[in-house]
Amino acid sequence: MGDFQQFVTDVDKRLSTMSQGELFVAGDSLDRDSLWLTFLDSFPAGTNPRFRERSAFDCSTCRGFVRNFGTVVEIHDGRIRTVWSGVSAADPVFSVVAAAMDAFVGTLPLSGVFRSTEARYGARTTRSLHDGKVEVWNHLHGPVAKRHRTRDPGAERGAFDAAVQVFQRGLAELTPDALDTVAGLIDDDALYRGAEHRRAMTEFRSLRNQWEQAPDKRAFVFANAMNPAARLRNTVIGTLVQDLSAGIDLEPAVRAFETKVAPQNYQRPTALITPAMVKAAMKTIGELGIEESLQRRFARLSDVSVTNVLWVDNDTQSRMKDGIEGLLMRAATTGAPGARDAKPEEVPVLTFMKDILPGAASIDMWVAGRHQPHLVSLTTGRHPDAPRLFKWDNDFGWSYGGNVTDSIKEKVKRAGGNVTGKLRVSLSWFNHDDLDLHVYEPDGTHIWYREKRNKLDVDMNAGGSFTREPVENVTWAGKVPDGEYRIEVNQYHKRESTGAGFVIETESDGRIEHYRLERAVGTRETVEVGRMTVAGEVITAFRPGPDLVPGNAAKEMWGITTEQFVPVSTVMYSPNFFDDNEVGNRHYLFILKGCANDQPARGIYNEFLRNDLQQHRKVFEVLGDRTKCEPVPDQLSGLGFSSTIRDSVVAKVTMTGGRRRLISIQF
Known part of the structure; x- marks a missing residue:
């Protein structure tokens, strides 16, 4: 038995x-x-x-x-x-x-x-x-x-069952790529207090790797369910991994994380790229052999083919040809309202380029304070034989003042804002801060992000991804009330100390004006932009706030003084229209004598990149920011105007026969 x-x-x-x-x-x-x-x-x-x-x-x-x-x-x-x-x-x-x-x-x-x-x-x-x-x-x-x-066996069994479910969901839902990305951000010190989560991330990744190899996955979950790292999915760092696993882009996912854990004045110390992203981008750069192409500099006139220069002033002409007269004329026009206020003839830019430019002996352009966003520099690669980076068949690029590729109006347009209304007020700034535009109509109606009134149509850096080219936009497409409007800008969330200040752009009846704040906006600070008077749906007066600089105030910028005529040395199209290229929007570049960008300029923009590099946009965004062109005296800089915006600039043109014309070039 x-x-x-x-x-x-x-x-x-x-x-x-x-x-x-x-x-x-x-x-x-x-x-x-x-x-x-x-x-x-x-x-x-x-x-x-x-x-x-x-x-x-x-x-x-x-x-x-x-x-x-x-x-x-x-x-x-x-x-x-x-x-x-x-x-x-x-x-x-x-x-x-x-x-x-x-x-x-x-x-x-x-x-x-x-x-x-x-x-x-x-x-x-x-x-x-x-x-x-x-x-x-x-x-x-x-x-x-x-x-x-x-x-209480029931309570302990219930707690264990819950831990098993959390661990199982974490293993199933948190992808290895997302875990690697967050671990990389922590290692790169790109997350607020990320180091506090390093141990949990390391242990969970180890557990997940062991789970993948486990002969009995259910047994592995039970054996490790009470490990604190097994609850990663339900922690604050776990929500970031969840968002990335669900396909949410890196920047909005990190912003959501920072909203939970960071104070309002937190400034992220580094850009949001991870070692894995850099490794993938460098692999592509190596395979395409374009590492030398990333080295950029300011372009010189000698770099540009004669076929791509539309007009050059006669440098071989003796500088004394109109010596005394030229000096006197320049003195007479500098700050002299009579010369500026003379009624210029309005000429479309295409007519100017076709019928006037070929016969011009000299061109002087009135540079107004409002033209500051139009300051532009031509850039090129340090190694002419390196493979191209951009969509067009040359290595030239351009960079507007503030390191942007286009005007405020064009940025608003790209962001989905309405730029065709009867009256427009746009705000542009240059970092990841969350500035908010507030407009009070004559009857007190408040237009802001909580009460958009079908007029505020762009509100950037408030949610979703961040950009260093943000805009906000208020447009009146219907009736525009007459009276006095009050404009303010509020700092809702300060994140950075670089790229301080902002620009306000107003437009009515085809006239664009700019007002600029040249200091940082403090946390929760409200800046008085100014008051504008509207009559007959047209801005008739604008009184800027005490800290803003009006566009019609003369100032030194890029080696030239505004509110006066400045000689033009070269006229050309933007490089995307050099030779037989016709890629994107055409820009008209007027290179000015003595104009020199005194700040490092971006030579790489994601908008320029060829298609096979677009997958690495985040890495190239950082490369563009960290591989800027260092200032040189003999650069090609001046004013640029996009074919997609309605704008104008006054030019004093001396024709070959001696005739002088005052022309308002219409874009």
């Missing part, structure tokens, strides 16, 4: 060994009933004789043990092992019983952690009186280890 007492001893030892670690339960209550039947039915024929009315091993004490301890398992080296594993190997009868029990429990799914209020299940022995004699019966029995006893 087998040595049952040895079987009991072996089970007791096995349970004692298992209880030193965490115990889990497989199956449910029905499975526990089935396990008891398996126990009774697994005895080989003739080894479990009838004793009185019952089988020898059919007793309530053993049944209590089997039901409560029989489906308890441990997880050892990533695999499930039952209380019956390897029991009574020396006894053929109970080896069969133990093997059957082990096999049955091994088919059951893990269902939870083992907890109990009881101190033990079963009893070592019981006694009964039979025919006047006391008989001693041995039973399956075992104590519940102290670590597995609790007053």
Whole structure:
């Protein structure tokens, strides 16, 4: 019949060994009933004789043990092992019983952690009186280890089940790429207090790698569910990984993270690129052989082919040809309103380029303060033979003042704003700050991001991705009330100290004016931009606030003084229209004598990049910012105007025959 007492001893030892670690339960209550039947039915024929009315091993004490301890398992080296594993190997009868029990429990799914209020299940022995004699019966029995006893098993089992679910969802939903990206941001110190999450990120990534290799993934989850790192998905850093895993772009995902953890005046120390992104971009750069192409500089006139220069002044002409007269004329026009206020003839730019420019002996252009955003520089590569970076078939680019590629109006247009209304007020700034434009109509109606009134149509750096070329835009497409308008700018969220200040652009009746703040806007500060008077849907007056510089104030910029005529040395199209290229918008570039950008200029813009480099836009954004062209005296800089905007500039043109014309070039 087998040595049952040895079987009991072996089970007791096995349970004692298992209880030193965490115990889990497989199956449910029905499975526990089935396990008891398996126990009774697994005895080989003739080894479990009838004793009185019952089988020898059919007793309530053993049944209590089997039901409560029989489906308890441990997880050892990533695999499930039952209380019956390897029991009574020396006894053929109970080896069969133990093997059957082990096999049955091994088919059951893990269902939870083992907890109990009881101190033990079963009893070592019981006694009964039979025919006047006391008989001693041995039973399956075992104590519940102290670590597995609790007053509220349901609560602890519930907490464990919740931890398993969180871990499982984290393993399923948090992608390796997203985890790598966030780990890279932490290593690069690009997350606010990111170092605090380094250990959790490292441990979760390690757990995920082990899970991928685990022979029994469910067992691995149960064995590690109570590890603090397993709850990463439900932590604040986990929400960032979730967003990236769900396909949200890096910058808005990080912004959402920073909203939760960072103070309002937090300034991110580094750009949002990761080592993995850099590695991928450098692989592409290496494969295309364009590393030398990334080295940029200001362009000189000698760099530009004669076929791409539309007009050049006669430098070989003696500078004394109109010596005294030229000096006197320049003195007479400098700051002299009479010369500026003379009624110029309006000429479309295409007519000017076709009919007037070829016969011009000299050109002087009136540079107004409002033209500051039109200051532009031509750039090129340091290595002429390096492969091209851009969409067109040359290595030239251009960069407007403030390191932008186009005007405020064009930026508003690209951002989806309306630039064709009767009246427009636009705000442009140069960093990741969240500035807000506020306009008060004559009747007190407040136009701002909470009350857009169908007039505020662009609100950037407030949500989603950040840009260092942000704009906000208010346009009146319908009736424009007459009266006085008040304009303010509020700093809603200061993030950076670089790129300080902003520009306000107004437009009515085809006239564009600019007003500029040249200092940083403090946290929650409101700046009084000014008050404008509108009559007949046209701006008739603008009184700027105390800290703003009006566009008609003479000032030094880029080596020239505004509100006067400045000689033009060269006229050309933008490089995307050199030779036979016609890519994107055409810009008209008027290179001015003595005009020199005194600040490093971007030589690379994402808008310029050829298509096979677009996938690495974020890396090239940083490259463009960190590989700027250093100022040189003999650069090609001046004023630029896009073909997509309505604007004008006054030029004094001396024709070859000596005739002088005052022309308002209309773009």
